Amino acid sequence: MPVSERPFPPSSRKAQIPVADPDTVERLKSKIGALSTATLQQLDASLPWYRGLRPDERSALGMVAQKGIASFVNWYQRPVSPAWVLSDVFGTAPTELTRSISLQKALQLIRVVVQVVEDRVPDLAADADQGALREAVLRYSREVAFAAADVYARAAETRGSWDTRLEALVVDAILRGESSDALRSRIAAVGWQSQARITVMVGSSPPEPNALFLNELRRTTDRIAEDTLVGIQGDRLILVLGGVENNESTYSRLSDLFGSGPVVYGPESESLVAASGSAQAAFAGLTAARAWPAAPRPVAADDLWPERVISGDDTARKALIRNIYRPLVGASNGLEETLSSYLNLGHSLEATSRALFVHANTVRYRLRRVCDITGWDPLLPREAFVLQTALMVGRLSQPSPGPAERPVTRP
Template structure:
């Protein structure tokens, strides 16, 4: 590079910003005849000076070599008649932007442009007479600047396209989960969005901020990235949906994530084994969000399973089945009159003494039986809110027909809280 640089310093150069003089026709003709030789020299220089170029696949090297050749040919046309650089994007890169951005980084693309400029500049003494060398060198420098800006534009547009596509694909996956879709197409989309977590999945829903702009989404993804292994984000109208995989320290994480939602209740569904099976968690969360206004003092966030009574009253069949399976049937099949004791305790205003008199047992026996109710169901009848859940389960159970066949093993609230 020292010799070309010395030659360029020896030739007079015009001030920056001035227009180039009209090129010598003989120089233009010589450039046209040397396009093939310049392209060959460029490819040899790329192979010798850029180690990463030698390690590319043949198809990737071909795509980059085509870009370099187009760049040289387009320079000759531009040198003959400098015009607006807008054509550089399509003329030099053509159909290569997608292949180019997949093959190399922007930094490597600029290295390639630098090599092309070096090769052309080295050949200036052989391409132009002494009087025409400085316009040719100036043209090479200006043209390389335009190509560099065009390369940056290519990469910026490719990044925007990938970002837009990733966002649309993520929205499709979230929508498929909400609809309960389970297909090969969904599995393919899940793989395409880069979901890697094999941990249990939870869906969290609530209202979205008034204006969920790009800054909000970036902050949301940074926060979820620290609290969960994987996250999918969906915004549907005024609702924000988070599909979380592998949440660590769930109580604390759910509390921190709820701060990112808009005003109103925030509900998270039960854990699911996989992303394909996460529709159950999503449906429970949305049912809880609908019913949450019936419990004004509910915590934020609140588990969808803690809203079973409100969900039953609002017509949620899944909650009705959950109360039967997890509370009523275990109590009905238990010994020592647990169902009778619980019913009397609730009916008599949560009074231990009145319950003991009604059942003709000692008050300590009532306490023991109520503790057994808590052990079996996970809900404590001595707490007003949990007593309401148990009471709702009793009402639902008495209105439901008896189960057919053997009852399935219930998953109690104690089982759910034991893993917290």
């Protein structure tokens, strides 16, 4: 386990620890093996969780306990030694130990080691030197406890930094549309569990997204989503959300955490690997959102289909054809003709009925059928604009008429 040596100032350590008795030091050296054996036996007898560890974990902890006793002897003999207990005791322990053994359990182990040594003080020192040895044991146990806390803090910091980098890699891979075994491995490593209702929200990041902002962001998303990935790329904030319930209110709450400007969320995806489509739609919507100043905040990327088409987004063009134009053309009762006439005649029911030679109630019925089939209501101005855009891009997608089909103009 990589650690840094931090020796205490010699003057302060020499003032705290009395000079060790040579006879006591020799007894301690001769009893290191016996103390180590007694410590391992006591660990097995008094700590149930120790007995349940894997053999490699028991071996690593046993090595820490033995190194702790040997280090105490050296420390007691030369308290100003530059080999500080942090590296001397925990230097041989594997990094994975901090993942399987909590800090609380590590402190329990230290307590057992100290108790074993303290119980044997009468056998290790003369009567006159027992008080000094007990004091040294207590001081050393304090140093080891602080060293253990330092080791776990460093390990947690390292894991936190690595998790942040791994999260950034996953978000970047989703934005770029990767679908590889490496991405699936990274998704598993970040602990993502959701397999449905996955969407991507994008917008501007706050001016200074510090650690406090990120903590507040994660606390908020943890309450309203099963899984969350956070990415900050320059002035853009990206949220990948999984298992979101009550989408409209959830997205509205999350939009307050973004910076100024529009906030766009993409359509739901079935898996995190497939979320690149949601991310691409959200970013396309973010680019086109300024063309609709009255857009709600947040706004769905699909609500920005017309603006996205005008800005050159081919995905939005295909979506309009697939979801609106083709269903209308394939429907009966002349829905496409009725909608086209209604839009061209200034949204007038009476003018449309006269142009089509049908009753006004028939026009109303057909327009309701348009809403049922497409999900967009032609009686609402904004949704009528979406429908009109779908008609235009749909007609442009049809093959041009051949020479025989073109009208002949005579001079």
